[in-house]
Amino acid sequence: MRIPRIHHPEFIQPGNEIALSEDAANHVGRVLRMGQGQAIQLFDGSNQVFDAEITHADKKSVRVNILRSEVEDRESPLHIHLGQVMSRGEKMEFTIQKSIELGVSLITPLFSERCGVKLDGERLSKKQQQWQKIAIAACEQCGRNRVPEIRPAMDLEAWCAEEEAGLKLNLHPRASQSINTLPLPVERVRLLIGPEGGLTADEIAMTARYQFTDILLGPRVLRTETTALTAITALQVRFGDLG
Numbered sequence: 492m493r494i495p496r497i498h499h500p501e502f503i504q505p506g507n508e509i510a511l512s513e514d515a516a517n518h519v520g521r522v523l524r525m526g527q528g529q530a531i532q533l534f535d536g537s538n539q540v541f542d543a544e545i546t547h548a549d550k551k552s553v554r555v556n557i558l559r560s561e562v563e564d565r566e567s568p569l570h571i572h573l574g575q576v577m578s579r580g581e582k583m584e585f586t587i588q589k590s591i592e593l594g595v596s597l598i599t600p601l602f603s604e605r606c607g608v609k610l611d612g613e614r615l616s617k618k619q620q621q622w623q624k625i626a627i628a629a630c631e632q633c634g635r636n637r638v639p640e641i642r643p644a645m646d647l648e649a650w651c652a653e654e655e656a657g658l659k660l661n662l663h664p665r666a667s668q669s670i671n672t673l674p675l676p677v678e679r680v681r682l683l684i685g686p687e688g689g690l691t692a693d694e695i696a697m698t699a700r701y702q703f704t705d706i707l708l709g710p711r712v713l714r715t716e717t718t719a720l721t722a723i724t725a726l727q728v729r730f731g732d733l734g
Contacts, residue, residue, distance in 0.1 A: 495523060496532045496540075496631045498638060503535045505557045508546060514624070516553040519545070531555065534636040538564050565635050567594035569731035570657070570679045571723060574650050576601045576686040577608040578715050586684075586716045587622050591629035591639055593723045594731060598626070600644040605688040615644060647694060651701040655681055661690075661698045662718060663705035670706055670725045677730040684719045 497515045511519060519525050526548050533541040533555070540563050543555040573590055577583055577600045587598060600622070602608075610618055622641040630638050651659075657679025660670075683703060690698070699705075708721055727733035 494530050494532050495519065495525070496534065496634070498627045498631055499533045499535050501535065502537070503533055503539075503541050503557055503560070505541065505560050508554055508556045511553045511555065516548075516551065519553045520548045521550050525553075533557070534630075536637050538562055538566070538636050540636060563634075563636055566596075566637055567727060567731040568678065569594070569727060570596045571726060571731075572597040572599070572655065572657075572679075572681045573719065573723070574599050574601050574647075574681065574683045575719060576603045576606050576647065576684065576690075576715070577610075577644065578687060579607045582714075582716045583608070584622065584625055586719050587625050587641065588629045589716075589720050590723055591626050591635070592633040593720065593733075594635075594727055595723060596639055597642065598622075598639060599642040599650055601647045601650055601683075602644060603647040603686055603694060604691050605686045607687060610644070619643060647690075648697055651683070651698055651703065655679070657681055659683075659698075659701065659703040660706050660722075661685075661695070661703040662708055662722060663695065664689075664707065664712070666705035666707040668704075668706055669708070670722070670729055673704075673706070673729070675730070680726055680730070682719075682722060682726070684715060684722070687715050 500512060525545060527545055529545050531543050533543050539560045541560045542558045544558060546556050547554040573595050575586055619641060626641055627638050658677050659681045661683045
């Protein structure tokens with residue numbers, strides 16, 4: 492049986508006994524039904540994994556003894572900041588989960604003119620918290636020891652205007668170049684993925700004013716969630732750690 496990997500939001504020190512968070516305790520104690528003496532692995536975002544043994548477990552709380560630690564750097568050498576215009580239903584959750592598995596470093600949900608999601612205030616805050624939990628679960632599954640941040644949602648132009656080093660890319664069906672024609676080396680990418688209906692002409696012109704480069708993924712029209720994952724994969728193959 493594979494040893495479960497659990498994220499712990501606080502600093503971990505070998506030799507200490509700690510209580511798991513409420514979400515983690517529920518998963519370990521109620522879902523996995525693990526008990527005293529069983530082994531789990533923890534990670535706290537410091538690029539280390541911690542071997543631990545359960546000392547107490549019930550349906551409401553789990554305590555573990557931290558036995559030892561080991562550095563495991565599984566981060567891509569390519570830093571990808573994904574700006575994803577929000578999509579409806581489970582599509583956004585799927586995009587976040589799979590983007591994390593593919594090695595994205597940071598995700599910002601975006602509003603655009605054709606964005607089909609209407610969220611604000613408390614509803615938007617709760618959605619961001621849910622997305623962050625999805626990112627944590629994706630790291631637990633794929634073996635990453637640093638959890639990428641899901642930033643608060645923001646307007647498309649405000650995101651494009653942010654100053655950040657690296658290559659800025661916008662997918663465009665009539666672009667003249669592809670990811671394979673981008674010059675080497677590249678260490679940081681700011682990747683913009685538009686909504687299901689695409690960016691408007693004004694929005695595309697706006698991205699150009701902020702020095703975004705239009706790139707073409709291929710001859711077929713892809714759904715927004717497929718577009719994000721295809722672009723991330725292509726970037727990781729050319730500049731990162733896939734392939």
